[in-house]
Amino acid sequence: MSTTPPVSKRTASGTAYKVAGPADANPIVLIHGLGLSHELWADHSPTFEATHRVVSYDLYGHGESAPPATEATLAIYAAQIVELLDDLGLDSAAIVGFSIGGMINRRLVLDYPDRVSSLVILNSPHDRGAEAQLAIEARAGTVRQQGAMSTMDAALKRWFTPGHLEEHPEHEQLVRRWRNNVDPEGYAQATWALAHGVRELVAPSPPIRCPTLVMTCEHDSGSTPAMAHAIAAETAGAETIVVDRLQHLGLMEAPSLFIDPILDFLERHAPHAPLRAELI
Secondary structure, three states, X not given: OOEEEEEEEEOOOOOEEEEEEEOOOOEXXXXXXXXXXXXXXXXXXXXXXXXXXXXXXXXXXXXXXXXXXXXOXXXXXXXXXXXXXXXXXXXXXXXXXXXXXXXXXXXXXXXXXXXXXXXXXXXXXXXXXXXXXXXXXXXXXXXXXXXXXXXXXXXXXHXXXXXXXXXXXXXXXXXXXXXXXXXXXXXXXHHHHHHHXXXXXXXXXXXXXXXXXEEEEOOOOOOOHHHHHHHHHOOOOOEEEEEOOOOOOHHHHOOHHHHHHHHHHHXXXXXXXXXXXXXX
């Protein structure tokens, strides 16, 4: 495989993205979570890039990407990936999505099944039950009324294990910087998509049938092990992994616990002919 240096580009709709890794390798697209950025994958991408063509990008209204041109929904974010694949000349790719990203890649495979070779769903919510659903929708209302940073302190407690941020203050600095950089309206809409969008993903008909890995962490209160098992139960042949001890942003605390099983899954389900045209 021939390796090319990372390339930064932008689609016609304003999606900022980067491509790295061997030009002739199987492609994977990495989707970050709500209020974060493509930089979430900084500790994972170098290993992925050794054997895959890695595409990381910013969701609409996040990082360096433009705000959504219309109201943000899971379908709009799925279409953003289709535009990205078209820009790269890719028929399909493995789609790795964290949190809302694991909702977006499910919406993508439901709407555009031919564009997805395999799915990796990380720490992503599913049917929350009535009480928790009302609570997450109320949180979205707080963001709408009080702004993106209004829920930040509470989020940090849910995302990291006790004491982690004292040992790694750079992680708190990163997530605060990422959220400070969001488009306020785009973020408010994305928060509602995260809150309300699970309703359209529960028990999809027809069910998702592409190779799927579902992962979450033992103490992820918003994307619980029960939710991960429920997603897998509704997805033909899906595999499930629950990472011990960690919370929502376990993939930042312990990247290797995610890198290794993801690579193993992708290698076992590698497509034979992923490219439609020569990549940049």
